[in-house]
Amino acid sequence: MIARQTAVATTFAPEHGFLVAFARDVRLAVRSKGEVIQALAFFVVVVSLFPLAIGPESVLLKRIAPGVVWVAALLSVLLTLPRILASDYADGTLDQLALSVYPLPAIMAGKIVAHWLMAGLPLALMSPLRGFQFGLESRELVVLYASLMLGTPVLSMIGAIGAALTIGVRGGSILLALLVLPLYIPVLIFGAGAVEQAMVGIDASANLSLLGAILLLGGLVVPFAVAVAVKISLD
Amino acid sequence: MMASGASVSPAIHTLAANGLRLERGSRSIFDGVSFTVGSGQALMLRGANGSGKTSLLRTLAGLTLPDAGAVMWDGAVLKPLAAEWRGAALYLGHTNALKDDLSAQENLVDALSIDGMEASQPAQLDALEKVGLLERRLVLARRLSQGQKRRVGLARLLLARAQMPLKSLWLLDEPTNALDESGVSLFTRLISDHLDNGGMACIATHLELKLAAPTNELNLDALVRN
Numbered sequence: 003m004i005a006r007q008t009a010v011a012t013t014f015a016p017e018h019g020f021l022v023a024f025a026r027d028v029r030l031a032v033r034s035k036g037e038v039i040q041a042l043a044f045f046v047v048v049v050s051l052f053p054l055a056i057g058p059e060s061v062l063l064k065r066i067a068p069g070v071v072w073v074a075a076l077l078s079v080l081l082t083l084p085r086i087l088a089s090d091y092a093d094g095t096l097d098q099l100a101l102s103v104y105p106l107p108a109i110m111a112g113k114i115v116a117h118w119l120m121a122g123l124p125l126a127l128m129s130p131l132r133g134f135q136f137g138l139e140s141r142e143l144v145v146l147y148a149s150l151m152l153g154t155p156v157l158s159m160i161g162a163i164g165a166a167l168t169i170g171v172r173g174g175s176i177l178l179a180l181l182v183l184p185l186y187i188p189v190l191i192f193g194a195g196a197v198e199q200a201m202v203g204i205d206a207s208a209n210l211s212l213l214g215a216i217l218l219l220g221g222l223v224v225p226f227a228v229a230v231a232v233k234i235s236l237d
Numbered sequence: 238m239m240a241s242g243a244s245v246s247p248a249i250h251t252l253a254a255n256g257l258r259l260e261r262g263s264r265s266i267f268d269g270v271s272f273t274v275g276s277g278q279a280l281m282l283r284g285a286n287g288s289g290k291t292s293l294l295r296t297l298a299g300l301t302l303p304d305a306g307a308v309m310w311d312g313a314v315l316k317p318l319a320a321e322w323r324g325a326a327l328y329l330g331h332t333n334a335l336k337d338d339l340s341a342q343e344n345l346v347d348a349l350s351i352d353g354m355e356a357s358q359p360a361q362l363d364a365l366e367k368v369g370l371l372e373r374r375l376v377l378a379r380r381l382s383q384g385q386k387r388r389v390g391l392a393r394l395l396l397a398r399a400q401m402p403l404k405s406l407w408l409l410d411e412p413t414n415a416l417d418e419s420g421v422s423l424f425t426r427l428i429s430d431h432l433d434n435g436g437m438a439c440i441a442t443h444l445e446l447k448l449a450a451p452t453n454e455l456n457l458d459a460l461v462r463n
Contacts, residue, residue: 014324014353022350033338094332095351097300103324103353103403233318236300 019104023112031120037085042124045078049132060137067136068146068197074132075125075150076157076186080179082121083161086113087232091169100236106229114155114162114225122154138197145200145210152213153193159224160185166231189216249276250325252297252406252437256306259292266292270306272455274439277432279450282441284457290441291331293457294408297439298328327352327397327404331411333386337379341370341389344378348393352404356396364392368423383415391424398431407431407438413446421446 031038052070053063090096099109129150130143138146164182168174196209257270266289274280282290295301297308299317307314315322335344342361349356356364365374368388378386390412397404407428413421425446428438432450440446 026347026350029343030336030338092332093336094330094334095336097295097298097328097330098334098348098351100300100318101298101323101326101328102351103320104351105320106318237302 014103016105016108019102019108020112020115022102022104023099023109024116025112027113027116028119031085031116037082038120038124041078041082041121042128044081045074045125045128046132048074048077049135053135064137064201067133067138068194068201070136071129071132071146072150072153072190072194072197075122075129075154076183076190078125079121079154079157079161080182082117083165083178083182084175085121086117086158086162087165087169088174091235096169096232096236100232106232107225110162110166110228110232111221111225114158114228117162118155118158122150122158126150126154133197138201142197142200145206146197148210149193149196149206149213152210152217153189156189156213156216156220157186159220160189162228163224163231166228166235169232169235189213192216249435250311250405250437251275251309252439253309253312254297254306255309257293257296257303257308258305259289259296259301260304267457267460269460270455270457272453274437274453276435276437277450279428279432279438279440279448279452281446281452281454282439282457283443283454284441288457290457291410294328294330294410294439294441298326298408299323300328324353324403325406326408327394327406328408329390329394329410329412331414333378333390335378335381335386335389338377340375340377341365341381341385342374344389345392345396348389349396352393352397352400354397354400354403360396360399361392364395367395368392369419384417384420387412387415388420391420391427394427394431398427398434398436401434401436405436407436407440409438409440409442411441411443413442413444 049070056062100106102109126147130147133143133146161182164178168178171177192209192213196206199206199209251273253273254270258268259266272280282293284290292301296303299322302317345361365371368391370388413424429448
């Protein structure tokens with residue numbers, strides 16, 4: 003009988019589970035557009051605070067632009083992390099996802115990609131405009147954009163691991179920030195570093211390649227890690 | 238036992254618990270829980286609030302790992318959340334697993350697709366009508382009453398019933414909570430039909446359900462505690 007049940011279970015392809023979770027989370031994010039827009043607005047406001055605080059020194063502003071945009075992107079993503087798993091845990095749907103016929107890593111991968119689409123991608127798309135404010139030139143803007151396109155998915159991945167580990171913990175959002183921010187450091191260094199290299203006229207492809215490598219490695223490993231963390235947290 | 242088509246009668250399965258023990262910190266939630274449920278049978282979990290009914294159901298679902306003992310399916314030890322277990326177990330917790338921002342019907346469709354099932358539009362409407370939510374199917378779950386939220390879960394069970402052997406082991410935590418009289422009788426009929434079809438159910442409830450099928454009772458208050 004188990005053989006028969008297994009035969010039933012194996013007809014459920016992981017990629018279908020990915021799509022089910024992805025479509026569900028995208029639809030939920032579209033329903034509560036406010037959260038997506040708020041995170042984006044937060045990013046814009048934080049970036050805009052720096053010229054006000056530092057004053058209109060174009061050389062200095064341009065110098066700090068990569069770091070400012072990257073730190074703001076990081077904080078904005080951090081704000082949206084509870085959306086990945088915390089609300090599903092609170093209303094009990096995380097139990098259903100864990101008991102889904104589809105493999106949990108596939109479902110988690112779908113959730114991570116959906117999170118990036120709603121939290122990371124808007125930041126990357128918005129970043130050239132922000133960089134332009136700081137006086138970055140077109141070649142530097144392209145590198146800034148590329149670094150965020152490669153880096154923000156990694157922010158969603160690392161964030162998902164942190165979110166899974168802090169499920170159901172009281173005061174979890176601060177713990178989540180403390181857990182995740184140090185892990186964001188390599189991405190920050192490579193991301194902001196790429197733009198800085200472009201600013202001094204060095205080829206930025208080394209840093210971008212490293213970001214790409216982190217992204218590929220993360221894509222292979224993170225869904226499984228998140229699935230394990232979710233199972234532990236639900237126990 | 239592969240689907241060779243030789244046998245038409247529903248497959249006979251047994252779910253057994255073997256000396257399950259669960260501890261939280263130094264407190265023993267339950268200890269020495271053993272029982273056997275076969276196809277077409279139901280197990281009623283009884284016990285006062287806090288006696289561990291939810292924990293036991295979560296253990297049976299594979300969500301919580303027992304500190305000792307094992308859950309067996311057809312005599313073989315089940316690995317928690319293994320594929321065949323996820324294929325067999327349908328868990329309806331005391332939270333309703335509904336998304337506030339989705340309508341009743343959308344929640345139903347999502348729950349089914351997570352279970353690996355599809356239901357046609359007429360089948361969905363039929364199920365929603367049977368649970369009395371046809372008029373309210375487009376209302377966001379946040380605007381539904383507690384009882385109506387429970388009824389969305391009943392609609393899910395109704396549609397899952399047709400998908401045997403997929404999700405044929407129902408693990409239900411206080412399914413009659415917040416349900417009115419007609420809801421309870423609807424639920425009773427639903428369980429009876431499920432058991433008649435050779436399904437299995439473990440139900441934590443305070444109510445006396447009038448089921449024709451053989452039911453076992455497990456009283457968690459009566460277990461020896463240390």
